[in-house]
Amino acid sequence: MSKGHTLSHDIAVALRTDILRQRYQSGDRLPSERDLAVRFSASRGAVREAISQLEQLGLIQVQPGGARVQPLEAASIAILGPMLGLDEQPSVDLVDQFLQTFGALVSLTTREAVAKATPEEHQRMLTALAELKKYRGDFSSTEAQSNWLQFLEYLTTVSNNLVVKLIGNDLRAQFIGQMLKSGMKPALSKATVSSILKRLDVAIKDSDKNAASRVITEYFDELRLASSQALESRQAG
Amino acid sequence: MSKGHTLSHDIAVALRTDILRQRYQSGDRLPSERDLAVRFSASRGAVREAISQLEQLGLIQVQPGGARVQPLEAASIAILGPMLGLDEQPSVDLVDQFLQTFGALVSLTTREAVAKATPEEHQRMLTALAELKKYRGDFSSTEAQSNWLQFLEYLTTVSNNLVVKLIGNDLRAQFIGQMLKSGMKPALSKATVSSILKRLDVAIKDSDKNAASRVITEYFDELRLASSQALESRQAG
């Protein structure tokens, strides 16, 4: 194991990809563990480990007689990243759904953060915003994106909502990884970004949780629009 | 395997519980696979399967030299149900966070469902609401709760947001299971429930997505309040 991945993990990834590409329909039986061991030139133990990982993801149900593929929509959120990474470019619908959902969660944590922040946290939010404003609305660099995401993550921390944090763990790392891999960066205009940062600043200064939440919702609505356009023009071009 | 659970799953559950109960701190090394095999009177293979499940949950990181416990807040949402089920009664904060987050997601899907529904779906929503109104605000029965949850799930289906669906898979089944196990049912007054159903009906009839979303948000805010009170009075009593 020199490349940091176990064989069982590699097998699970390969099978997961087969399932996500619908090479098996819901209800179909997977090949037997013995057959998979031959296919992957591995021991049955490694295959069993892989299979139990897929079962935990909700992708299959295992019982004596064979493992059966389950409906995709009954699976865990942890399959989102792999789904997005299936093709060279992600599905427009799925990206939109992700942004919409992620936006709703961030809007919630922003609201709660503004409502709950200690004076110190409040100041730290404003300081971070001031740093973001230095980009003058130009969020296209990796650094700017990273700082913006860190800011959003800080809001989650201040909101102290573990449930959102746990969901975010499954959503964020996977999504960002796949977006970067696909080389796609949705571009908001500098005017839009500047406006959002400015209004967010005012909302936080005024401890106006509703305004802050609205600004974030608007940011994600803009981002959804820009993403859809970017993806569609890539598909046309 | 006569009781529907594999040994590896039982071992994973036991270790997960140890970790969630903070018997190990973040950074601590778990006992070796060989020691765990002795402890659980199992083979090392079964232990390895259990360990790889815990790694997928983000609870541990496995490498030669030993598996290390990871910070809880870096884990997957799939640990929420087990966290809620640790004690006889769930943590007030965690239940509140769950309801807040779940409420935000349902509010989003309600908004989208109202915006997107086909005439047939629209009619089906109204029909389901009419059925719910027959309870005259009395949601205390298992049947009423079940029908209400089915209605909310139908909204998710109509909204066609796979991301929310996948998150819901991790949230819903676990949470409801744990709540029922703890025998706790938060009680909203009949007047509150009737009012919510009535206004939701109007909003859907008018295809007013914002109003529908607001009604759902309000329902969950009331539910959060009632839950906190119910849990706190149980702790006091």
Next chain:
DNA sequence: CGACCAATTTGGTCAGACCAATTTAACGGA
């Protein structure tokens, strides 16, 4: 064609072996 039974296949688990990577212990020198 359907029911029943036997054979085969499948998952569940075990023990023991071996190799690569990490951790711990021991030794020597300053």
Next chain:
DNA sequence: TCCGTTAAATTGGTCTGACCAAATTGGTCG
């Protein structure tokens, strides 16, 4: 006594082959 180096021990990663319980498949008979 402390630090650095090396060796030994421990740990994870994987394999093979065996056996048992549960499910599936195939064959036979009415």
